[in-house]
Amino acid sequence: MEFYMNDVVPSVQQTRKGLSAFFSSLYTIKEKHSGEGFKKVNAYIRKLSGCNPLAQSLYQLLCRNESGSRTQKIAIVEGLYTLFRELLPSLNKKRGDKIIEDPDVFENAPVCWAYLISKAEKESSQHEIFAPICLTSQPGVRFCDPVQVPGLPDVFEREYVLQKIKDGEKIPNCSAEILRETSMWRATDVEKILLSLPPSIKTFPVWVSYGLVTGQNFQIKLDETFAKMTEELKAYPHLIVTPPLQLKDIGVDGPRLVLLKEDNLGVYIEKAKGSPLDLVVFDCLAGKHKTLNVDELAHEMRDTRSDQTFMTTRTPKEAILVLVDSSSSMKETCYDSDDKMTRLDAIKQLFDNFTTRSMAYDFHHVIGLVEFNSSVKTLHTFTETLETFKEHIHNLIANGCTVLYDALNHGISELEKVGKKFPDCRLRIICLTDGNDFGSKTKPHDVTTKLMCFNIIVDAIIVGKVDNHMLHGISNATGGCCFKPETGTAGLKLFEMETVLSLEMRKPKEKMNPSSITSESVLTTLFTKNGYDEQPEVSLPSELNSKVTVTENSLKKNIKESKSSRFLEKDKRILEELKSLHCDPHPFCTVLPLESDFTFWKILMQGPPDTPYENGAFELYCQFGAEYPVKPPLVRFVTPVYHCNVNSVGRICHNIFDRNYSAHITMREILDAVYGLLILPEPEDPLDSILAEEFLTSREKYEQEAKKNTEETAGNSMDDMEQKLVGEELTKKFTPSHLVCSLTKKMFIDPVKNQDGTVYERKAIEKHLKMQRTDPKTKKLLRRTDLKSDTTMQKMVREHRKKEYLETSV
Numbered sequence: 001m002e003f004y005m006n007d008v009v010p011s012v013q014q015t016r017k018g019l020s021a022f023f024s025s026l027y028t029i030k031e032k033h034s035g036e037g038f039k040k041v042n043a044y045i046r047k048l049s050g051c052n053p054l055a056q057s058l059y060q061l062l063c064r065n066e067s068g069s070r071t072q073k074i075a076i077v078e079g080l081y082t083l084f085r086e087l088l089p090s091l092n093k094k095r096g097d098k099i100i101e102d103p104d105v106f107e108n109a110p111v112c113w114a115y116l117i118s119k120a121e122k123e124s125s126q127h128e129i130f131a132p133i134c135l136t137s138q139p140g141v142r143f144c145d146p147v148q149v150p151g152l153p154d155v156f157e158r159e160y161v162l163q164k165i166k167d168g169e170k171i172p173n174c175s176a177e178i179l180r181e182t183s184m185w186r187a188t189d190v191e192k193i194l195l196s197l198p199p200s201i202k203t204f205p206v207w208v209s210y211g212l213v214t215g216q217n218f219q220i221k222l223d224e225t226f227a228k229m230t231e232e233l234k235a236y237p238h239l240i241v242t243p244p245l246q247l248k249d250i251g252v253d254g255p256r257l258v259l260l261k262e263d264n265l266g267v268y269i270e271k272a273k274g275s276p277l278d279l280v281v282f283d284c285l286a287g288k289h290k291t292l293n294v295d296e297l298a299h300e301m302r303d304t305r306s307d308q309t310f311m312t313t314r315t316p317k318e319a320i321l322v323l324v325d326s327s328s329s330m331k332e333t334c335y336d337s338d339d340k341m342t343r344l345d346a347i348k349q350l351f352d353n354f355t356t357r358s359m360a361y362d363f364h365h366v367i368g369l370v371e372f373n374s375s376v377k378t379l380h381t382f383t384e385t386l387e388t389f390k391e392h393i394h395n396l397i398a399n400g401c402t403v404l405y406d407a408l409n410h411g412i413s414e415l416e417k418v419g420k421k422f423p424d425c426r427l428r429i430i431c432l433t434d435g436n437d438f439g440s441k442t443k444p445h446d447v448t449t450k451l452m453c454f455n456i457i458v459d460a461i462i463v464g465k466v467d468n469h470m471l472h473g474i475s476n477a478t479g480g481c482c483f484k485p486e487t488g489t490a491g492l493k494l495f496e497m498e499t500v501l502s503l504e505m506r507k508p509k510e511k512m513n514p515s516s517i518t519s520e521s522v523l524t525t526l527f528t529k530n531g532y533d534e535q536p537e538v539s540l541p542s543e544l545n546s547k548v549t550v551t552e553n554s555l556k557k558n559i560k561e562s563k564s565s566r567f568l569e570k571d572k573r574i575l576e577e578l579k580s581l582h583c584d585p586h587p588f589c590t591v592l593p594l595e596s597d598f599t600f601w602k603i604l605m606q607g608p609p610d611t612p613y614e615n616g617a618f619e620l621y622c623q624f625g626a627e628y629p630v631k632p633p634l635v636r637f638v639t640p641v642y643h644c645n646v647n648s649v650g651r652i653c654h655n656i657f658d659r660n661y662s663a664h665i666t667m668r669e670i671l672d673a674v675y676g677l678l679i680l681p682e683p684e685d686p687l688d689s690i691l692a693e694e695f696l697t698s699r700e701k702y703e704q705e706a707k708k709n710t711e712e713t714a715g716n717s718m719d720d721m722e723q724k725l726v727g728e729e730l731t732k733k734f735t736p737s738h739l740v741c742s743l744t745k746k747m748f749i750d751p752v753k754n755q756d757g758t759v760y761e762r763k764a765i766e767k768h769l770k771m772q773r774t775d776p777k778t779k780k781l782l783r784r785t786d787l788k789s790d791t792t793m794q795k796m797v798r799e800h801r802k803k804e805y806l807e808t809s810v
Contacts, residue, residue, distance in 0.1 A: 002067065002287070003061065003067045003068065003073060004023045004024075004026060004027045004030075004282070004284050005023070005284055005287035006019045006020065006023055006284050006285050006287070007287070008070075008073055008074055008077045010077055010078065010081055010106075011078060011081075012081060012085075012102050012103070012105070012662075013103060013630050013662065013663045014081075014103055014104075014105065014106040014107075014630070015103055015104060015106070015107060015263070015627055015630055015631060016263045016264065016285070016627060016630070017107055017262075017263040017264065017265060017314075018103070018104060018105065018106030018107040018109075019106060019284075019285065020263070020264045020265040020266065020284055020285050021106055021107050021108075021109045021110065021257075021265045022077075022080070022106040022109045023284035024257055024265050024266055024267045024282070024284050025109040025110045025113055025239060025257065026076075026109075027255065027267050027282060027284065028238045028239060028255040028256075028257060028267055029062065029113055030061065030062055030065075031238075031254070031255045032236075032238050032255065033062065033117065034062045034063065034065060035062075035063060035065075036063070038058075038059075038062045038063050039059075039063060039125035039128045040120040040121065040123045040124070040125045041116055041117055041120040042055055042058050042059050042062070042063065042125070042128055043120070043123050043124065043125045043127065043128050044116060044119060044120040044123045045058065045083065045116060046128075046213060046215060047123070047213065047215060047216060048083060048086075048215070048216050048218070048220055049079060049082070049083050049215060049216070049217070049218055050214075050215020050216055050217040050218070051075075051079050051082075051083075051215070051217075051218075052207065052210070052215075053072075053075040053079065054075055054076060054079030054080070054083075055207070056072075056075075056207060057072035057073070057075045057076050057079075058076060059128070059130065059205065059207075060072065060205065061076070064205065066201070069196060069197055069198055071196055080109075080112075081105060081106070082218055083112070083218065084105050084106070084108065084109060084112040085102070085105050086218050086220045087112050087115060087116075087220065087222065087229075088100040088105060088108055088111075088112065088226065089225070089226050090102075090659075091659050093222075095222060095223065095224065095225050095226065096225035096226055096227060096387045097355065097356050097359045097360075097386070097387055098225070098226040098227070098359050098385075098386075098387055099359075099360070100226070101658050101659055102659065103630060103631065103661070107313075110233060110236075110239040110240070110241075110257065110313075111226075111229050111230055111232075111233060112229075113236075113239055114229070114232045114233045114235070114236050114239050115224075115229050115232055117236065118232050118235065127209040127212050127213050128207075128209070129207070129208050129209050130205035130206060130207055130208065131205070131206050131208045132203045132204070132205055132206075133155075133189075133190065133193065133203065133204045133205075133206050134155070134202070134203055135190065135193065135194060135197070135201065135202055135203060135204060136202050137156065137157035137160060141157075142194070142199055142202065143155065143157055143190060143194060144157065144158075144159075145157065145158040145159070145186075146158070146186070146187040146190040146191060146194070147161055147184040147185060147186055147187055148184065148185055148186075148187050149161060149171060149174050149176065149179065149183060149184050150174060150175045150176045150183060151173060151174050151175025151176070152171070152173055152174055152175075155187045155190050156171070156184075158184070161179070161184050162181065164179065165179050165180065165181060193206075225387050226385070226387060227385045227386075227387035227388045230385050237256070238255055238256055238257070239257065240256075240257065241257050241258065241259060241265065241312070241313050241314075242256040242257060242258050242268065243298070243303055243421075244258060244259075244279075244294050244297040244298040244301060244303060245294065245295075245298050245303075247268055247271075247279055247294055248276070248277075248294055253270075254267070254268045254269045254270050255267045255268060255269060256268040258279075258281065258297075259301050259303070259314070259315070260281065260283055260290075260292070260297070261300075261301075262301070262314065262315060263626075263627070264283065264285055266281045266282060266283045266284065266290075267281060267282040267284070268280075268281050269281060269282055269289070272291050277293055277294050277295060278291050278292065278293055278294070279291065279292050279293075279294050279297070301315055302315055302422055302423055302424045302425075303315055303421065303422060312366055312383075312384055313384065314364055314384075315364070315422060315424075315425075316364055316365060316366045316384075316418075316422055316425050317363070317364040317365070317424075317425060317426065317504065318363065318364070318365045318366075318425060318426040318427075318428060318502060318503055318504070319365070319366050319367075319368075319382060319415060319418040319419075319422070319425050319426070319427050319428070320365055320366075320367045320368070320428050320429075320430055321367075321368045321369075321370060321382075321411045321414055321415055321428070321429050321430070322351065322354075322367065322368070322369050322370065322429075322430045322432065323370050323372060323407045323408070323411060323429060323430070323431045323432065323433070324347060324351070324369065324370065324371050324372070324379075324393065324396065324432050325347070325372060325373070325402060325404070325431075325432060325433035325434060326344060326371050326372070326373045326396045326397065326398055326399065326400075327372075327373045327374075327398065327399070327400050327401055327402040327434075327438075328373070328398055328399055328400055328401070329343070329398070329402065329434055329435060329464075330342065330343045330344035330347070330398040330434055331343070331344065331398040332434070332464065334346040334434075334463050334464055334488070335463075335485075335486065335487050335488055341488065342398070343398075343434045343463045343464045344396060344398045346463045346488065346491060347393075347432045347463060348393055348394060348396070349488070349491070349492070350432060350461065350463075350491050350492070350494070350495055351389070351390075351393045351432065352390060352393075353492050353495040353496070354430075354495045354501065355386040355387075355389055355390060357495060357496060357501055358386060358501055358502075359386055359387070361498065361501060361502070361651075363501065363502050363504070365384070365502065366382040366383060366384055366418065366425075367382065367383065367384075367386060367389070368380060368381055368382040368383070368414060369389055369392055369393070370407060370410060370411065370414070371396060372402070372403055372404065372406070372407035372410075373398075373399055373400030373401065373402065373403070374399075374400030374401050374403065374439060375400070375403065376403060376406055376407045376410045378410075378414070379392045379393075380392055382414075382418060401438045401439040402433070402435065402436070402437055402438045402439065403437065403438075403439050403440045403441075404431070404433060404436070404437035404440060404471065405437050405440035405442040405443065405444050405447050406439075406440040406441060406442050407431075408429065408431070408442070408447045408451065408458065408474070409442045409447050409450070411429045411456070412447070412450055412451060412454055412456060415427040415429070415454065415456055416454055419454065419455075426457070426503050427454065427455060427456045427457070428456065428457045428458070428459065428480070428503060429451075429456060429457070429458045429459070429480075430459045430460075430461070431458060431459070431460045431461070431471065432461050432463070433460065433461075433462060433463075433468070433471070434462065434463050434464035434466060435462070435464060435466035435468055436466065436468050436470065436471075437470070443520075444470050444473075444474060444520055444523060445517050445518065445519055445520055445522065445523060447474070448473075448474050448477050448478065448514075448517050448523060449514045449517050451474070451478050452477065452478055452511065452512070452514040452517070453514060456478060457478050457479050457480040457503065458474055458475045458478045458480040459475060459480045459481050459482070459483075459500070460472065460474070460475045460480070460481075460482045460483070461483045461484075461485070461491070461494065462482065462483070462484045462532075463484075463485070463491070467484075468482075469523075469524040469526075469527040470520065470523055470524055472526065472527050472530075472532065473522070473523025473524055473525075473526040473527065474523060476509070476512075476526045476530055477511065477512045477517060477523060477526065478511060479508060479509040479510070479511040480509070481500075481509075481533040481536050482532055482533055483500075483532060483533055483534075484532045489690055492689065492690065493688070493690050494535075496647060496648075496687065496688055496689065496690075497535055497536070497647065497648050497649075498647055498648070498649045498651055499535065499536035499537070499538060499648070499649060500535070500536065505538055505539055505649045506536045506537065506538070506539055507536070507537035507538060507539040508539070509536075509537075535648060538648070538649045538650075540638065541600075541621065541623065543594060543597065543600045543621070543623070544602070544621060544638065546594045546595070546596060546597070546600075547594070547595045547596075548592035548593065548594055548595065548602050548725050548726060549592065549593060549594075549595045549726060549729060550592065550726055550729050550733070551578055551581065551582040551591055551592075551593065551805075552582060552733075552801075552804045552805050553595075553729065554578060554593040554595075554598050555575070555578055555579060555582060555805035556805045556806070557598075558571075558575055558578075558598050559575065559805065559806075562575065570599075570624065570626070570628050570629070571598075571599070573628070573629050574598060574599055574624050574628070575598070577666060577667040578591070578593065578598065579805075580666065580667070580668060581667060581668060581671075582801055582804070582805065583798050583801045583802055584668070584798065585749050586668060586671045586672070586675070586749075587749045587750045587761075587762065587763055588605060588606040588608065588675055588763070589603055589604065589605050589606070589671050589675065590603070590604040590718065590722055591603055591667075592604070592722075592725055592726060599623070599624040600621065600622070600623050600624075601621065601622040601623075602619065602620075602621055602725065603619070603620040603621065603622055603635075603671070604617060604618070604619060604620075604718055604721050604722060604725075605617070605618045605619075605620060605671075605674070605675060605678075606618075606718050606763075607678060607710060607714070608675060608678050608679045609763070609766065609767070611678055611679055612642075612703045612704075612706035612707040612710060613641070613678045613706065613707075613710050613714070615710060615711065615715070616639075616710035616711075616713075616714030616715065617639075617714055617716055617717055617718045617720075617721055618637060618638075618639040618641060618714050619637070619638040619639045619721065620635060620636060620637050620638060620639075620650070620674070621634075621635070621636060621638060622634070622635045622667070623635075629663040629665075630663055631661075632656070632657045632658075632661045632665070632670070633667075633670070635652060635657070635670060635674065636649070636650035636651055636652065637650035637652065638650060639713055639714050640709070640713045641678075641706075641709070641710075641713070641714070642691070642705055642706040642708075642709035642710070643677065643678070643681060643688075643691065643706065644681050644682075644683050644686040644687070644688050644689075644691035644692040644694075644695050645677050645681055645682055645685070645686060645687055645688075646677075646687060646688075647687040647688060651687060652674060652677070652687075653682075653685055653686065653687040654673050654674065654677060654682070655685070656669065656670055656673040657670075681695055683695045683696050735747045735800075736800065738796075739793075739796060739797055739800055741759070741760055741761040741764060742760070742776070742777070743760055743761060743764040743765065743768065743776060744761045744764045746761070747797060747800075747801075748761055748793055748794070748797050749761060749797075750762040750763065750789075750794075751789070751790040751793040751794060751797070752765065752787040752788060752789055752790055753787070753788060753790040753793075754775060754782055754786055754787060755786055756775075756778065756780075758775065758777060758778075759790050759793050760776075760787075762787070765787065766784060766787075769782060769783070769784055
């Protein structure tokens with residue numbers, strides 16, 4: 001079991017869940033595919049990778065059932081990471097819309113194993129031939145100094161041969177007439193094997209067909225999408241995450257993958273003897289077997305499925321059923337007479353945007369698809385994998401009438417099943433339609449009451465020139481939104497809003513009392529009060545209402561606490577980041593941790609000079625999750641910002657938060673990256689494609705709008721914002737006068753000096769020189785090129801800042 005413990009740190013750090021998935025799936029492969037049956041898979045892995053250490057280690061582990069050495073374990077971890085990385089879609093190798101980031105590779109280990117096993121069926125294992133090499137001398141003792149003699153392939157202990165020479169005895173079949181000390185030579189191949197293996201191993205299988213196989217050296221070309229690869233999992237139930245309650249069934253034998261925690265995938269082995277409700281599982285993160293009650297596990301995971309009606313690798317937070325109207329009226333043009341796009345084509349475009357954005361954000365959602373016209377038909381049951389949806393929606397043909405209320409009723413029955421299986425899962429219907437119901441047997445007020453009883457929210461997107469006050473009323477009564485985009489651009493922008501894609505960041509709407517929905521008129525009159533929605537309100541973290549403090553005080557408090565209590569590695573790292581930013585602050589950013597929780601920061605960011613944002617001060621927040629530093633912190637704008645890489649709820653699109661992130665990235669680098677986006681947007685990787693298009697085609701207009709928005713939303717100064725948040729602490733703070741800039745009245749951050757040795761804060765003096773080209777004190781001519789960094793002052797400031805919190809090792 002030691003080989004399946006998580007005690008190797010991969011060179012590319014993986015999530016905790018990923019590490020558990022890697023070792024647990026490796027364990028299930030050993031249980032289900034080991035022995036001669038694995039030879040084909042090993043041959044295929046050797047062919048794809050050209051990595052003999054990987055194939056050799058897997059052969060010993062899975063074909064011979066030997067535990068192997070730690071070096072071989074590292075070879076398996078690193079080799080399979082490289083192989084899985086090549087098999088899975090990445091930004092550089094796109095296959096469909098799904099992208100797997102580097103830290104998430106091992107989370108998809110079961111998918112990769114299913115692909116390898118299925119493809120290996122067509123491979124041959126004829127070249128998987130191994131010759132055993134004995135690692136022991138004649139008396140059965142492991143070699144210390146192996147040698148060979150002329151005419152024999154055998155290996156001998158040097159001491160044994162020397163004794164034969166001394167006694168004048170011959171070694172049978174040795175071709176040397178007189179055996180001398182110079183006749184023998186070192187068996188270097190055996191020496192290398194001995195050095196790499198533990199003393200317990202007495203024989204070693206050497207692969208002998210190396211001259212007959214050419215590997216691809218991980219240069220793998222795949223056409224299959226991630227969705228197609230995921231489909232192949234169905235043939236291997238032991239690699240599918242099994243609902244806990246399904247393990248109660250007779251005939252469900254181990255091994256099976258099962259979630260022990262949201263971030264820990266374990267292996268179900270068997271039912272405990274004499275106690276059918278107790279499961280014996282292997283927890284590779286803990287490195288031991290555990291006995292768990294199946295009902296308690298299902299309750300803890302909030303997963304009450306008892307079958308595989310739909311597959312999910314994690315407990316969904318939201319289930320969305322998309323209802324698509326394909327009635328005959330959908331053939332008509334959509335937005336205006338100049339645009340010939342039909343309503344059905346508009347819906348297809350909107351749905352494409354919805355699936356693409358949902359996959360990019362990697363929400364914990366399951367999504368189903370239903371078509372309605374004269375009848376209601378489920379096109380796709382609930383799934384995490386959205387890539388297959390597009391082909392269903394693109395094949396729709398407009399025909400028939402519009403049984404909208406029947407479709408909503410059908411949606412209730414579908415979502416009710418999900419709600420029973422996942423009690424904490426939010427339930428939502430997104431209805432894409434062009435108008436009013438025609439032909440439904442279900443009454444609108446009845447279906448509304450039913451939706452509310454099952455706590456299902458309805459969001460409606462109406463395309464075309466028809467008003468639908470009834471559907472608007474149903475949406476509002478259930479706590480949903482009703483949108484009516486007037487242009488194609490407005491429609492696309494709608495599905496770029498995170499609060500439309502997911503309820504997680506949406507501020508809940510007040511719902512009506514179900515007993516008040518007594519007639520259709522109750523629903524239609526809601527339109528006069530509310531009208532169509534523009535965008536849902538955002539729900540911000542409650543921590544933003546908590547009191548903040550300056551870094552110095554937070555460090556003093558938490559360094560003291562770290563000495564008297566057990567600090568997590570994550571917390572130690574956050575403190576180090578806080579120390580670094582206290583001693584060497586970002587010149588345009590102020591970090592303010594919460595008084596009660598130093599893992600949540602408010603950040604004030606001054607807009608960069610010579611940009612549309614230069615007169616603005618923006619508030620952001622930074623939240624360090626449980627996976628930090630393996631996963632990046634959550635950094636978002638609170639102040640609205642007109643920017644193609646920032647969405648309406650403050651999400652920031654920058655590669656430092658995904659493909660370029662590693663555990664070594666510092667918070668200073670993250671602040672630099674976000675600040676850099678304000679200097680130069682990246683329209684080729686946008687969150688708002690409309691603004692990206694504007695930036696590329698009409699940059700002047702983009703910058704004018706950004707400047708106008710900055711004046712409206714971020715007009716307060718940094719000093720005023722900081723004073724408002726931590727006023728008293730700032731006034732109490734003592735700073736030696738020689739460390740204070742005469743222009744800012746604050747301690748230096750980025751000090752520069754002129755030819756006379758006068759020291760100023762860089763951003764303050766540069767701002768002054770834009771208006772006057774003279775020194776503020778001497779009134780002499782002064783240019784930016786005359787300013788030089790003052791390293792002496794920087795050092796003094798850094799030393800003073802360290803003393804402020806009495807530097808202590810965490």
